[in-house]
Amino acid sequence: MKHYLSINDIDSLPDWVTEARELKKNPRAHRLLGAEKTLCMLFFNNSLRTRLSTQKAAMHLGMEVMVMNFGTESWSLEFGDGTVMDQGSAEHIKEAAKVVAQFCDIVAIRSFAGLKDKEIDAADVVLNGFVEHAAIPVVNMESSMGHPLQALADAITLAENAQKKRPKVVLSWAPHPKALPHAVPNSFVRMMQRQEADFVITHPKGYELDPSITKGSTIEYDQYKALKGADFVYVKNWCCYSDYGSVLNRDTSWMMTKGKLGQAKFMHCLPVRRNVVVEDAVLDGSRSLVIEQANNRTYAAQVVLKKILDSNP
Numbered sequence: 496m497k498h499y500l501s502i503n504d505i506d507s508l509p510d511w512v513t514e515a516r517e518l519k520k521n522p523r524a525h526r527l528l529g530a531e532k533t534l535c536m537l538f539f540n541n542s543l544r545t546r547l548s549t550q551k552a553a554m555h556l557g558m559e560v561m562v563m564n565f566g567t568e569s570w571s572l573e574f575g576d577g578t579v580m581d582q583g584s585a586e587h588i589k590e591a592a593k594v595v596a597q598f599c600d601i602v603a604i605r606s607f608a609g610l611k612d613k614e615i616d617a618a619d620v621v622l623n624g625f626v627e628h629a630a631i632p633v634v635n636m637e638s639s640m641g642h643p644l645q646a647l648a649d650a651i652t653l654a655e656n657a658q659k660k661r662p663k664v665v666l667s668w669a670p671h672p673k674a675l676p677h678a679v680p681n682s683f684v685r686m687m688q689r690q691e692a693d694f695v696i697t698h699p700k701g702y703e704l705d706p707s708i709t710k711g712s713t714i715e716y717d718q719y720k721a722l723k724g725a726d727f728v729y730v731k732n733w734c735c736y737s738d739y740g741s742v743l744n745r746d747t748s749w750m751m752t753k754g755k756l757g758q759a760k761f762m763h764c765l766p767v768r769r770n771v772v773v774e775d776a777v778l779d780g781s782r783s784l785v786i787e788q789a790n791n792r793t794y795a796a797q798v799v800l801k802k803i804l805d806s807n808p
């Protein structure tokens with residue numbers, strides 16, 4: 496495997512989950528694999544979990560790590576071909592990516608959707624710019640279109656907690672004061688489509704995700720109906736996709752509550768806004784898996800880095 500850009504780069508999800516669970520038992524088993532290799536992590540947006548878990552994973556493999564908050568500390572980048580750069584951007588992706596590649600063996604990038612222009616976001620210019628110009632393996636730490644490290648961690652968490660072979664898993668939209676990207680739900684849906692599960696997506700009308708991603712998955716607009724008999728409830732806000740980037744609905748009745756959750760386990764990628772997305776009683780209760788999910792980010796990142804190091808000696 497050269498890059499880890501999306502869930503599609505996983506050849507066998509069950510095998511990767513098994514391997515991650517093995518790494519979790521003995522995280523430093525391959526501590527010499529990454530010796531004398533450098534991971535460079537570039538953040539165009541904030542992070543807590545992704546930054547620490549990916550660094551931890553690299554350290555378990557013996558790698559050296561460099562981190563840069565690119566969005567606030569580096570030059571603003573231009574991506575267009577042939578652009579006359581007389582405006583705000585000082586550096587072109589063509590130089591920046593080649594320069595970064597000289598300092599490391601793998602580059603990991605976080606660059607969220609701008610949520611202004613659907614086509615620009617769909618092109619994922621930062622991630623794909625590094626793929627095109629850096630000539631080293633690239634890892635997606637949440638791009639416009641996906642968050643595949645999160646979805647892999649979610650698959651590990653589901654496997655660890657499933658009580659039956661075919662659990663019912665519900666992805667439930669939640670209210671939020673801001674417009675949030677589609678990356679997390681996109682990758683979660685793509686991952687669930689590769690799992691043995693009864694998978695249902697629920698959201699208010701108008702919040703349909705990209706139909707090319709949800710194609711074949713069940714959508715139920717009645718949240719109560721969707722939640723019936725659920726084993727796992729994955730809660731997430733996302734903004735409107737058709738009226739791109741807008742917030743249509745602040746209906747607080749979609750917040751996840753202890754009553755609605757019932758016997759199901761609660762999942763969220765974090766960070767989460769208490770008593771807007773989900774009430775305290777859920778996060779503070781015994782059915783919440785959010786801290787385990789965050790812990791599994793290390794082993795998701797570790798299996799990804801290990802596979803890249805194995806195939807790029």
Ligand SMILES: NCCC[C@H](NC(=O)CCC(=O)O)C(=O)O
Nearest residue numbers: 637673675676678679764765766
């Ligand atoms: N990496 C996990 C989620 C990141 C981002 N959430 C946020 O930006 C939350 C911001 C806030 O609550 O103000 C998202 O939804 O894609």
Ligand SMILES: NC(=O)OP(=O)(O)O
Nearest residue numbers: 542543544545764765
């Ligand atoms: N879940 C997640 O990606 O968290 P951070 O945004 O804190 O990295």
